[in-house]
Amino acid sequence: MAQMSRVVPNKCVQTRAEIDGRAYRMLSFLHDHPSRIPEDQWSVLDHEGSKVLVDEVTLSLMAECQCELLCRDADSASREPSIVAVRMVPREEDIVPLEDVNE
Numbered sequence: 001m002a003q004m005s006r007v008v009p010n011k012c013v014q015t016r017a018e019i020d021g022r023a024y025r026m027l028s029f030l031h032d033h034p035s036r037i038p039e040d041q042w043s044v045l046d047h048e049g050s051k052v053l054v055d056e057v058t059l060s061l062m063a064e065c066q067c068e069l070l071c072r073d074a075d076s077a078s079r080e081p082s083i084v085a086v087r088m089v090p091r092e093e094d095i096v097p098l099e100d101v102n103e
Contacts, residue, residue, distance in 0.1 A: 004089075004090070005087050005088065005089045006087070006088050007070065007085050007086070007087050007088075008029050008061075008085060008086050008088060009029070009084065009085045010026075010027050010028065010029070010083045010084055010085055010086065011028050011029065011030065011031055011032040012026035012027060012028045012031065012032065012033070012034065013082050013083065013084050014082060015032075015033060015034065017034055017042075017053050024044075024051055024052065024053050025050075025052045025053070025080055025082065025083055026042075026052070026053045026054075027045070027052050027053070027054045027055075027058060027069075027083050027086070028054070028055045028058050029057070029058045029061060029086075030055065030057055030058065031055055034053070037055055041055055041056050042054065042055055042056070043055075043056055043059050045059065047069060050079075050080050052069075052083065061088075062086065062088065064088075064090065064091070065088035065089055065090055065091060066088070066089045066090075066091060067086050067087065067088050067089075068086065068087040069083045069086055070083065070084055070085045070086065070087055071083060071084055072084055
């Protein structure tokens, strides 16, 4: 079965959060600024040796898929490029043929 991928844009692409003097990239499919939701609804995602702050709803959507964080080609040489989107591919084990659902 061919896997369908979906690219979902990051609404916090240019936003960084400063915590203890360090700026962290942010990722949200729903919120364009971290002040839009309570601080306790952000989680830390360890990604390839760096940390990204992700809101809990976005993180739960990403948990259902294999995810690839995407950046602009011009930023790709940066150690922590801005995340412009996430390519999400449903996990193979989570895909069930429709005819099996209706039985």
